[in-house]
Amino acid sequence: MIKERIDIKKIDGQLFEIKLVEPENSKPASFTHYLHNHTNGVSQFYKKDALAFVKEILVKEYPMNEITNKVAEEALQYLIFDLNKTVPFPAPEKPKFKFIDLFAGIGGFRMAFQNLEGKCVFTSEWDKYSKQTYKANFGEIPFGDITKEKTKSYIPNNFDVLCAGFPCQAFFIAEKTWWI
Numbered sequence: 001m002i003k004e005r006i007d008i009k010k011i012d013g014q015l016f017e018i019k020l021v022e023p024e025n026s027k028p029a030s031f032t033h034y035l036h037n038h039t040n041g042v043s044q045f046y047k048k049d050a051l052a053f054v055k056e057i058l059v060k061e062y063p064m065n066e067i068t069n070k071v072a073e074e075a076l077q078y079l080i081f082d083l084n085k086t087v088p089f090p091a092p093e094k095p096k097f098k099f100i101d102l103f104a105g106i107g108g109f110r111m112a113f114q115n116l117e118g119k120c121v122f123t124s125e126w127d128k129y130s131k132q133t134y135k136a137n138f139g140e141i142p143f144g145d146i147t148k149e150k151t152k153s154y155i156p157n158n159f160d161v162l163c164a165g166f167p168c169q170a171f172f173i174a175e176k177t178w179w180i
């Protein structure tokens with residue numbers, strides 16, 4: 001089971017660092033996005049993967065039972081109850097606008113937009129530990145690398161604000177600093 005591996009290989013006399021990365025499994029992200037967007041018309045973007053994810057879990061948990069789509073669908077609906085009460089920073093109850101949270105980090109921007117009565121309908125962040133923190137804060141697992149077409153294909157088409165705290169190192173100008 002390789003999630004990520006870095007190999008050093010010699011090719012034509014030159015050393016290359018080769019990074020092997022498994023394709024990302026988007027189902028857990030779709031599952032949490034589905035649960036948190038079941039009332040706002042966005043869940044359709046996540047439903048197929050969310051159902052497949054629940055089905056996979058049920059098949060593992062109950063190998064002797066036949067897990068039909070109907071059973072998976074019922075389990076999914078059941079999970080929606082009381083969802084907002086289980087996260088420390090829940091979405092506003094009556095949102096005034098929808099936004100997407102790209103390069104989401106641990107959700108600093110999301111907090112600000114939620115405080116303005118916004119509802120986050122898609123989030124992406126590739127760092128493992130930021131994802132864990134984001135899930136603990138908001139109950140949603142971000143999708144991964146936003147440069148990938150697959151990740152972008154999950155972005156819903158009905159949102160009002162695109163929020164992106166993209167990496168800014170390339171815009172910094174290095175200057176001399178004197179410490180006395």
Ligand SMILES: C[S@@+](CC[C@H](N)C(=O)[O-])C[C@H]1O[C@@H](n2cnc3c(N)ncnc32)[C@H](O)[C@@H]1O
Nearest residue numbers: 103104105106107108109125126127145146165
């Ligand atoms: C400046 S931080 C954003 C902080 C965030 N706004 C917050 O409030 O916590 C940039 C983030 O972009 C993430 N990132 C960089 N490239 C990415 C990519 N291609 N896809 C997804 N996330 C990426 C980094 O892991 C980092 O957490």
